[in-house]
Amino acid sequence: MPKAKADLLQGTLDLLILKTLALESMHGWGISQRINQVSDGVLNINQGSLYPALYRLEQQGWIESEWGSSDNNRQAKYYKLTRAGRKQLAEETEAWGRLSGAINQVLGTT
Amino acid sequence: MPKAKADLLQGTLDLLILKTLALESMHGWGISQRINQVSDGVLNINQGSLYPALYRLEQQGWIESEWGSSDNNRQAKYYKLTRAGRKQLAEETEAWGRLSGAINQVLGTT
DNA sequence: GGTTGTCTCCTAGATAATCTACAAGAGGCC
DNA sequence: GGCCTCTTGTAGATTATCTAGGAGACAACC
Numbered sequence: 565m566p567k568a569k570a571d572l573l574q575g576t577l578d579l580l581i582l583k584t585l586a587l588e589s590m591h592g593w594g595i596s597q598r599i600n601q602v603s604d605g606v607l608n609i610n611q612g613s614l615y616p617a618l619y620r621l622e623q624q625g626w627i628e629s630e631w632g633s634s635d636n637n638r639q640a641k642y643y644k645l646t647r648a649g650r651k652q653l654a655e656e657t658e659a660w661g662r663l664s665g666a667i668n669q670v671l672g673t674t
Numbered sequence: 675m676p677k678a679k680a681d682l683l684q685g686t687l688d689l690l691i692l693k694t695l696a697l698e699s700m701h702g703w704g705i706s707q708r709i710n711q712v713s714d715g716v717l718n719i720n721q722g723s724l725y726p727a728l729y730r731l732e733q734q735g736w737i738e739s740e741w742g743s744s745d746n747n748r749q750a751k752y753y754k755l756t757r758a759g760r761k762q763l764a765e766e767t768e769a770w771g772r773l774s775g776a777i778n779q780v781l782g783t784t
Numbered sequence: 785g786g787t788t789g790t791c792t793c794c795t796a797g798a799t800a801a802t803c804t805a806c807a808a809g810a811g812g813c814c
Numbered sequence: 815g816g817c818c819t820c821t822t823g824t825a826g827a828t829t830a831t832c833t834a835g836g837a838g839a840c841a842a843c844c
Contacts, residue, residue: 573774607776663682664778666714666716667770667774669712672693
């Protein structure tokens with residue numbers, strides 16, 4: 565039985581997270597909910613993808629974190645974009661545009 | 675030294691190959707050249723990605739192959755889309771549209 | 785007729801991102 | 815006290831792609 569297709573296009577998760585944080589600082593769980601919501605449920609981020617991605621991004625210095633309290637009074641780690649993250653976001657956005665545009669060109673979806 | 679970014683969005687190679695073969699049967703080497711050309715050099719398919727992908731697609735029954743002679747009188751394996759491949763192409767095209775659209779929605783590139 | 789270049793196919797191993805599946809703390813509620 | 819939900823996390827498997835080659839065969843030139 566063929567399994568369901570991936571929930572994401574590989575390589576775009578970082579971009580999605582950075583963009584979401586550019587609009588507003590939030591905690592990891594909230595980020596994934598926000599993305600799901602904004603995409604009308606099309607993009608679903610698994611926890612097993614989310615947290616490693618956040619760790620990666622923080623290691624790269626693109627986001628930084630701080631523990632705080634969520635709306636529901638739970639402990640949550642709040643992330644926000646750094647200056648380097650903003651730069652990275654611009655680059656990845658540009659790369660996404662270039663690549664997705666090229667694909668659409670091949671598909672004839674001009 | 676940061677290495678160059680990926681040449682492709684992972685998961686889209688099959689789609690690109692299927693689409694290219696939908697327009698015209700061709701050999702592997704030619705497929706990669708065609709995609710490079712149509713995308714204005716943006717999409718570059720490594721041989722180490724191409725041939726495994728072709729093998730994969732043939733195993734799935736989406737393309738079939740036949741040995742022939744290329745324009746330059748070299749032995750070349752010509753691939754063409756099967757009926758199942760056409761169906762797969764339609765599905766993957768739809769998935770691509772859905773996912774890339776969702777990403778653009780998150781990016782605000784309405 | 786040897787050498788070199790180019791076309792074309794192919795493979796092995798490494799890399800890295802994502803998925804599946806699980807574990808666990810902590811607050812709110814009954 | 816027990817249960818539900820929020821929130822973070824980890825381990826291992828999967829899989830696509832990349833890097834880095836190898837090899838045959840025709841063409842072209844000396």
